[in-house]
Each structure stands twice: as C-alpha cells, then as structure tokens.
Amino acid sequence: MKNLFVLLVMICSVQMVSAQKYFSKTGKITFQSDASMEKIEAANTTASTVLDAATGNYEWAVLIQGFKFEKSLMQEHFNENYMESGTYPKAKFKGKIDNISSVNFKKDGDYKVTVSGQMEIHGVTKPVTTTGVISVKGGNISAKSNLSVLVADYGIVIPKLVADNIAKSVDIQVSTDYQLMPAN
Numbered sequence: 001m002k003n004l005f006v007l008l009v010m011i012c013s014v015q016m017v018s019a020q021k022y023f024s025k026t027g028k029i030t031f032q033s034d035a036s037m038e039k040i041e042a043a044n045t046t047a048s049t050v051l052d053a054a055t056g057n058y059e060w061a062v063l064i065q066g067f068k069f070e071k072s073l074m075q076e077h078f079n080e081n082y083m084e085s086g087t088y089p090k091a092k093f094k095g096k097i098d099n100i101s102s103v104n105f106k107k108d109g110d111y112k113v114t115v116s117g118q119m120e121i122h123g124v125t126k127p128v129t130t131t132g133v134i135s136v137k138g139g140n141i142s143a144k145s146n147l148s149v150l151v152a153d154y155g156i157v158i159p160k161l162v163a164d165n166i167a168k169s170v171d172i173q174v175s176t177d178y179q180l181m182p183a184n
Contacts, residue, residue, distance in 0.1 A: 056100030
C-alpha cells in the first residue's frame with residue numbers, strides 16, 4: 001500500500017511540473033527605428049503572454065494603441081497613418097521555444113533559447129525565428145528577446161515624403177516577468 005501511495009505522489013508531481021504554464025499581462029515590447037533624420041522609439045507595457053514550460057508553446061498579443069511615444073504627434077501618425085490601429089488593433093505572435101528541454105525551470109540560470117513561430121502585424125502573418133534568454137532566479141521566470149523586422153514585409157507603407165525619416169527595418173525588444181498560472 002505504501003508503494004502505491006509513493007507511486008501516486010510521483011505521478012502527480014510529474015503532472016504538476018509538466019503542466020506548468022507561466023503568464024504575464026505586463027510584458028514589455030519596445031521598438032526603435034533609426035533613420036538619418038530621426039530616431040523613432042515607443043514602448044508598450046501591457047503585452048499579454050503565456051509560456052508553457054512543458055511544451056515550449058509561447059504566445060503574446062499587444063494592442064497597437066498601447067505603444068507610447070515621446071512625441072504625441074508621432075503616436076498619432078503611428079496609429080492612424082502607418083499601423084491603422086483602428087483596422088488592425090493587435091500584433092500577435094504564436095510559436096514555440098524550440099529547445100525548451102534545455103531550460104531547467106527549477107534551477108537558477110540564464111538559458112539561451114531559439115523561438116520560432118508566426119508573427120502577425122498590420123494584418124499580415126509571417127514566419128519568424130529569433131533567439132532569446134529565459135532567466136530563472138529564485139523561482140522567478142523572465143524572458144528577453146530581440147528581433148528585427150522589415151516594415152514592408154507587413155504591408156506598412158511609408159510615404160515617399162517621409163521615407164528618409166523612417167528606417168526600413170524596426171528593431172523590436174520583448175521582455176517579460178512571468179507568474180505561475182493558477183491551476184484550474
């Protein structure tokens with residue numbers, strides 16, 4: 001009987017570890033575009049994200065209107081003229097951490113990961129692969145990643161009049177502090 005109890009405890013423990021999901025509603029996404037005339041930067045600290053530690057499945061979504069700029073006129077142009085946030089209100093990523101088995105969520109450390117999936121911006125979905133780091137410290141999980149995208153790949157048109165002011169590629173940084181998702 002004692003062996004049966006030990007076996008049941010082990011099975012439940014394995015299921016709990018393998019079913020760990022982490023989430024955040026305060027993920028930070030920043031981007032910058034360096035052009036010869038002007039540097040454009042914005043940040044959004046309301047990205048929602050979920051990471052499944054067992055499978056490596058990884059998703060995030062962010063409202064376009066949540067990006068904050070230093071200059072309000074830039075923010076207005078970004079939403080109305082370029083991103084058309086009334087028509088395309090969100091940017092999303094759905095993919096997988098390809099080498100999730102290399103991350104020990106129970107041991108402090110920085111773990112280099114490769115992330116691949118589909119990113120949707122401005123109503124256009126494209127495959128994306130990038131690298132990142134998952135950090136474990138004192139039971140807390142965080143993740144960071146950088147990638148660069150071409151504006152034209154996502155159907156964002158830059159008028160010729162301001163083409164010298166806006167770079168053709170945008171550098172995106174994603175950083176998140178995760179919380180353990182409550183069990184159902």
